[in-house]
Amino acid sequence: MDPSEILKQTNFTTLDWVIVIIYPLISVGIGLYVRKYVRNMKDFVVAGRGMGLWLGIATITGTELGLITVMYSAQKGFTGGFAAFHIALAAGIVTFIVGITGFLVYRLRKLEVMTIPEFYEKRFDRKTRILGGIMMALGGILNMGLFLKVGSMFLVGITGLSSTGWALPAVMVFLIVLVLIYTCLGGMISVVIADYVQFVVLSLGLLLTCYLAVNHLGWDNIFTTVKQEMGRGGVDPTVAESGFGWEYMIWMGFLGLVNCGIWPTSVARALAMKSPKVVKRQFMFASISYMIRFLIPYFWGICAFVFIMHNTELKELFFPGGYPAPKGAGGFDNLYSMPVFLGRILPAGLIGVITAGMVAAFMSTHDSYLLCWSSVLTQDVVAPIRESFGKTTSAKARVTLSRVFIIVIGVYVLYWGLIYNGRDDIWDYMAVTGAVYFSGAFALLLCGLYWKRASSTGAFLALLTGLGAILGLSPVQELLNVKWPSANVGLCTIGATVLAMIVGSLLFPDRKNDLPAGETETKGAA
Amino acid sequence: MSIEAWMTLWKIVLIGGVTLFAVLAVVVTVGGFFDVIKLLANLRKDAGQSDS
Numbered sequence: 001m002d003p004s005e006i007l008k009q010t011n012f013t014t015l016d017w018v019i020v021i022i023y024p025l026i027s028v029g030i031g032l033y034v035r036k037y038v039r040n041m042k043d044f045v046v047a048g049r050g051m052g053l054w055l056g057i058a059t060i061t062g063t064e065l066g067l068i069t070v071m072y073s074a075q076k077g078f079t080g081g082f083a084a085f086h087i088a089l090a091a092g093i094v095t096f097i098v099g100i101t102g103f104l105v106y107r108l109r110k111l112e113v114m115t116i117p118e119f120y121e122k123r124f125d126r127k128t129r130i131l132g133g134i135m136m137a138l139g140g141i142l143n144m145g146l147f148l149k150v151g152s153m154f155l156v157g158i159t160g161l162s163s164t165g166w167a168l169p170a171v172m173v174f175l176i177v178l179v180l181i182y183t184c185l186g187g188m189i190s191v192v193i194a195d196y197v198q199f200v201v202l203s204l205g206l207l208l209t210c211y212l213a214v215n216h217l218g219w220d221n222i223f224t225t226v227k228q229e230m231g232r233g234g235v236d237p238t239v240a241e242s243g244f245g246w247e248y249m250i251w252m253g254f255l256g257l258v259n260c261g262i263w264p265t266s267v268a269r270a271l272a273m274k275s276p277k278v279v280k281r282q283f284m285f286a287s288i289s290y291m292i293r294f295l296i297p298y299f300w301g302i303c304a305f306v307f308i309m310h311n312t313e314l315k316e317l318f319f320p321g322g323y324p325a326p327k328g329a330g331g332f333d334n335l336y337s338m339p340v341f342l343g344r345i346l347p348a349g350l351i352g353v354i355t356a357g358m359v360a361a362f363m364s365t366h367d368s369y370l371l372c373w374s375s376v377l378t379q380d381v382v383a384p385i386r387e388s389f390g391k392t393t394s395a396k397a398r399v400t401l402s403r404v405f406i407i408v409i410g411v412y413v414l415y416w417g418l419i420y421n422g423r424d425d426i427w428d429y430m431a432v433t434g435a436v437y438f439s440g441a442f443a444l445l446l447c448g449l450y451w452k453r454a455s456s457t458g459a460f461l462a463l464l465t466g467l468g469a470i471l472g473l474s475p476v477q478e479l480l481n482v483k484w485p486s487a488n489v490g491l492c493t494i495g496a497t498v499l500a501m502i503v504g505s506l507l508f509p510d511r512k513n514d515l516p517a518g519e520t521e522t523k524g525a526a
Numbered sequence: 527m528s529i530e531a532w533m534t535l536w537k538i539v540l541i542g543g544v545t546l547f548a549v550l551a552v553v554v555t556v557g558g559f560f561d562v563i564k565l566l567a568n569l570r571k572d573a574g575q576s577d578s
Contacts, residue, residue, distance in 0.1 A: 052564060054557025057550070082536040089539055192565070196558050203551035210544060223533055235532040285550065292547040299540060 006317055007336070010160035010343030016352030017159075023201075023356035024178045024363060030193050052274065055196060056282045060269040061289035062195030064259065065202060066365025067151045067358045070297040072426035074338035077301025079425070081226045081234030083242040084298045087252045092291025094256030099284030102276070104261040107449045109276040116264055116441060117380035123448040124456040124510075126384050131463050132444065133380030136264060139437025139466075140373050141409055143430055147369070148176055149417035150335060150426060151362040157339025158355055169418055175359070179366040180410045192272075194367065198360035205357035206296050208350070209342065213303040216345045225306040229323060251487035254494065255431060258438045260290055262445060264376065265368045297338070304341035314340070335426070366413075374405035428486050432472035435490050440466025443497040447505070458504030465500040469493045 076084045098105060113119045117136060121129035152171045155161070161171070214222070226234045233241035237249055260266050260283060270279045308314040309323065317332045319325050346354060378401045383393040393401070443462040447454035470476055472489035527535075 052557070052561035054554050055561030055565065058554050058558040061554075082533065085536050085539055088543070092543070193562060196562055199551075199558065200555050203547070203555070207544065207548055207551070223537070227529060227533070232529055235529055235536065236527065285554075288543070288546045288550050291543050295540065295543045296547075 006313060007157065007340060008160040010158065010340075011346060011348050011351055012159045012343060012355075013348040013352075015349055016355060019349075019352030020355050020359060024175075024359055026197075030197070053278050053281055053285075055192060056269060056273050056278065057285050057289065058199040059192045059195035059272075060266060060282065060286045061293070062198040062202075062361070062364045063265050063269065063368040064365075065289065065293040065361060066147075067154055067362035068147045068365055068426075069293050070300075070358065070361065071150045071154055071335060071338070072430065073294050073297030074301035074304065075335055075425065076427050077298030078305045078334050078337050079301075080237075080243055080298075081230045081302060081305070082223075082298075083233060083235055083237040083244055084301075085295065086237040086244070086249055087255075088291045088294035088298060090249070090253045091256040091259060091294055092287050094253060095260040095283055095290040096287035098257065098261050099280055099282070099287055102280045103257075104445050104449060105267065105270040105279050105283060106276050108267065108445070109270055109273060109279045114271060115376055115379055116262075116267060116445070117376060119448065120380075120444060120459065121384065123454075124444075124459045126388065128444075128456050128459045128463070129380055130384050131460060132441070133376050133384075135440055135463050135466060136437045137373050137377050137381070139434055140264065140369065140376075141412065142436065143433040144366075144369050144373075144409075144413060145416040145433075146426060146429065147362075147366065147417075148413045151175065152417070153333075153335050154339045154358060154362075155355070157336040158343045158351065158358075160343060173414065175362060176366075176410050176414050179363050179370065180407055194360070195364050198357070198364040201353070201357040202361055205354045206292070209346065209354055210296060210299060212345060212350075213300065213341075217303055217306050222303060222306050225309055226302060229305075229309055247485065247491065248487045251431075251490050254491070256290070258434070258442070260286070262438050262441050263434070265372045268368070268372055300338050300342070304337040307341045307345070308337060370406045370409055371402075373409055374402040377405045378402045429473075431490065432469060432486050435469035435472065435493060436466060438466075439469050439490070439493045439497045440464070442494060443501040446498070447501045451505075453505050453509060454501060455505040455508055455510040457508035457510075458501040458506075461504040462497045462501040465497045466493065468496060 073084075076087070097103070108116070108119060111119060111122060113122060115133075117129045117133040120132040152175065155171050155175075231241065232239055233243065236242060237244040238246060270282065273279045273282055308318055315323070318334060318337060320331050325331060342354065343351065378393075378398050382401060383398065386393050440463040443466075444454075444459050447462075448459065469490060471480075471484065471493075472486035477483060
């Protein structure tokens with residue numbers, strides 16, 4: 001059985017191609033149009049700090065509801081069934097609590113910093129800012145290494161292009177070039193407007209697709225099939241057979257906090273809001289988006305599973321040894337399951353709109369991530385290092401440098417997407433790579449914002465301890481000949497970073513210890 | 527919890543979540559449009575001031 005022949009069976013038509021090609025060009029047009037408003041780094045990075053509440057919610061949703069999220073979440077729904085819903089629920093509840101309390105984000109916005117490492121310098125010292133910037137960029141760029149490939153797999157799957165020939169790399173090159181052009185041109189201003197357009201298109205697409213999926217498969221049939229095929233593990237996340245368990249659920253709860261309150265692309269949206277009070281409202285409303293960005297793609301993944309289980313040809317393709325798949329049975333990459341499903345149930349025309357929405361989601365995530373990591377490298381690594389040598393970096397030079405970093409990171413993402421050939425669970429890969437940054441950042445933000453005695457030595461040690469998260473990566477574990485669940489490694493690393501922060505601060509207090517803490521307390525008091 | 531109880535919970539989460547999102551989508555689409563206009567107007571004003 002030739003997988004390419006099966007993938008070709010899609011409702012995607014020429015009309016849909018026209019829709020998909022025109023849409024990104026409109027985004028490029030927006031980038032060109034708003035370019036004239038970018039006058040300094042503040043405009044480029046935080047859109048002049050002029051975002052209203054509703055635009056703030058649209059842009060935070062546009063960024064966090066990317067195509068990569070849709071793909072890895074659909075994969076989780078496909079493999080984990082309804083039990084995966086606990087991740088969505090945790091994300092929504094934790095974000096809502098952050099919105100009510102203002103935990104982390106309120107104080108950060110009040111300090112009027114542009115990036116998290118800038119806070120590190122304000123609260124600790126310059127070396128912490130530089131190390132924090134390097135760790136953030138390292139974890140973040142590693143984290144987005146698979147974005148381009150996974151996004152392109154969606155396009156290949158839904159359009160019926162060959163999964164093995166020229167199509168995948170060609171689509172990857174086309175998409176990354178478009179993203180690089182308009183991110184470089186407009187900075188945050190073009191990003192937030194593109195995010196808004198993406199929110200509108202994608203919201204409609206998400207809701208309509210859910211309706212069509214239920215209409216095609218039948219509401220009861222979806223639940224009955226999952227129960228029959230997956231058993232208790234398909235609905236109950238607390239049992240081991242679900243592939244989750246209690247440790248994993250706690251880890252997901254923490255990731256819910258990371259996603260909204262620590263992850264820099266999300267925090268960047270909070271820092272771009274008009275005032276700290278608006279930030280709290282932004283997160284309260286956005287908690288719905290934070291839940292939905294997982295919930296709906298999980299549901300699509302579940303629907304794809306049900307669809308495939310009722311289709312002999314596709315079942316044979318994805319589960320050649322039957323279901324549940326025996327060890328080493330192989331099978332077609334399950335990341336293709338959701339796009340193949342959508343390609344078969346959505347009608348021509350609508351499939352183009354949905355795909356355009358997904359391309360928008362893809363571009364929206366890329367622009368935000370590229371902008372975030374490039375500005376961190378410029379603002380928090382290069383500029384402070386130059387300042388240490390008595391050299392200043394002009395506003396114009398900073399914008400230019402950020403644009404250079406955007407292109408360099410874009411080339412890396414393309415390179416990594418072309419050479420990477422793994423079959424890992426994408427969500428778990430991302431959680432581990434992200435933990436390289438966020439486990440240290442959590443300790444620094446928590447203690448830096450809420451504990452007067454937190455010192456720069458403690459902060460430095462905590463950041464370095466965060467590197468322990470790479471032990472959760474399977475290639476590293478294979479190298480060390482150990483097998484630890486990534487959730488356990490992640491939780492242990494978090495505990496270790498907080499411990500390093502506390503012990504380091506108590507043993508090596510800052511000489512000017514009361515000044516920054518008192519200053520932070522004054523500036524950042526809720 | 528029984529399997530049926532879990533399934534009921536996830537049905538409620540799914541229907542409730544999608545409904546809330548549908549309402550949010552309408553509100554944000556309208557409110558966001560006016561925010562975009564305000565943002566561009568402010569930036570235009572700032573650009574005008576710095577030119578003069």
